[in-house]
Amino acid sequence: MNEHDDYELETLAIRAGIERSQFNEHSEALYLTSSFIFGSAADAAATFSGQKPGNIYGRFTNPTVTAFQQRLAVLEGAESCVATSSGMSAILATVMGLLSAGDHIVSSQSLFGSTVQLFGNIMKRFGVETTFVSQTDVAAWRAALKPNTKLLFAETPSNPLTEICDIAALAKIAHDAGALLAVDNCFCTPILQRPLDLGADIVIHSATKYLDGQGRVLGGAVLGRKEVIDPVYVFLRTAGPTMSAFNAWIFLKGIETLKLRMEAHSRSALELALWLEQQPQVERVYYPGLPSHPQYTLAKHQQKTGGGIVAFDVKGGKDAAWRVVDSTQMISITANLGDTKTTITHPATTTHGRITPEQRAAAGIGDGLLRIAVGLEAVSDIQRDLARGLKV
Ligand SMILES: *Cc1c(COP(=O)(O)O)cnc(C)c1O
Numbered sequence: 001m002n003e004h005d006d007y008e009l010e011t012l013a014i015r016a017g018i019e020r021s022q023f024n025e026h027s028e029a030l031y032l033t034s035s036f037i038f039g040s041a042a043d044a045a046a047t048f049s050g051q052k053p054g055n056i057y058g059r060f061t062n063p064t065v066t067a068f069q070q071r072l073a074v075l076e077g078a079e080s081c082v083a084t085s086s087g088m089s090a091i092l093a094t095v096m097g098l099l100s101a102g103d104h105i106v107s108s109q110s111l112f113g114s115t116v117q118l119f120g121n122i123m124k125r126f127g128v129e130t131t132f133v134s135q136t137d138v139a140a141w142r143a144a145l146k147p148n149t150k151l152l153f154a155e156t157p158s159n160p161l162t163e164i165c166d167i168a169a170l171a172k173i174a175h176d177a178g179a180l181l182a183v184d185n186c187f188c189t190p191i192l193q194r195p196l197d198l199g200a201d202i203v204i205h206s207a208t209k210y211l212d213g214q215g216r217v218l219g220g221a222v223l224g225r226k227e228v229i230d231p232v233y234v235f236l237r238t239a240g241p242t243m244s245a246f247n248a249w250i251f252l253k254g255i256e257t258l259k260l261r262m263e264a265h266s267r268s269a270l271e272l273a274l275w276l277e278q279q280p281q282v283e284r285v286y287y288p289g290l291p292s293h294p295q296y297t298l299a300k301h302q303q304k305t306g307g308g309i310v311a312f313d314v315k316g317g318k319d320a321a322w323r324v325v326d327s328t329q330m331i332s333i334t335a336n337l338g339d340t341k342t343t344i345t346h347p348a349t350t351t352h353g354r355i356t357p358e359q360r361a362a363a364g365i366g367d368g369l370l371r372i373a374v375g376l377e378a379v380s381d382i383q384r385d386l387a388r389g390l391k392v
Contacts, residue, residue, distance in 0.1 A: 087206020101127030171199030209338030
């Protein structure tokens, strides 16, 4: 394909990043090799010194991983992309590549639990401090800035309450302070939201979720301008949390159906959210595609649809919520999301079980809250499975 032509995202998701081998294979090749050979001593020396482009060792580059990086970069509108072994190692590599002891992060408090642990506990031991602020309070982000703030970090929509932050407003705050804005785009994927277009400097992915889309393997990615990503790559090739070729191959195939899946997840999630709002046992529904969502207008402007994650409060607290979980016969009781299979989680006793009840209350995670990652089964079957436990 001619890369100067303007292709639509669904076309790029299928066609971008393919470099065929001498065998002219049609589908993407899987290169299971840890190292690459050279024609001569001089050839090896030129490749190692960087004078000659080429693969050297799997910790540095692999053609299947490169294909994945190129495809995702095109979809996010990024100049550069590095693939990682998981979503968490994408976040770790970003911090290790771009920050030093004495630097400061301003982060949303509504983050994936492991990211809170990484910033709040682990990075702190290495002299990087983090101030956590409300996802939706733009003034609080500005007030938390310090002279040594290097990074603003957000995840939108957030897990599990689907709070939306204003990416363009946060980008301006970051740039006025000489800092970078990183956005974890796991819930939306580039099909629904492109943070770089809105001014963000870095996009983070847990490819484990929607990019695979079928709950098979772990992976992640960091994307942005070349000058921002280069130091992240230096950390990766040195420290080693790189993506395996096999996983890259799985993600390449997953991405081919990403648009179809994201549209289907979103359609079903909206239908389910509207239905949940009608159930007498449901107190409140959290979904960015519902007009009742506090940031509905911002979400409409920033993302194409509401995405596939719906959360709701059940009347009656923990017992009532657990009854819904335990009455399901089809939906999977598991914390993963972005799968074809619908999953259900009780955040207060699982993903957010390790924080104090006070912290949970402050974060708005009540004992009756349930999170559904809506899969691709018939919505009527998902509703029937939930209705059993919602009966009065
Ligand atoms: C799952 C997840 C991560 C971490 O990704 P892993 O691939 O599990 O390491 C980071 N951010 C968000 C929003 C996630 O859902």
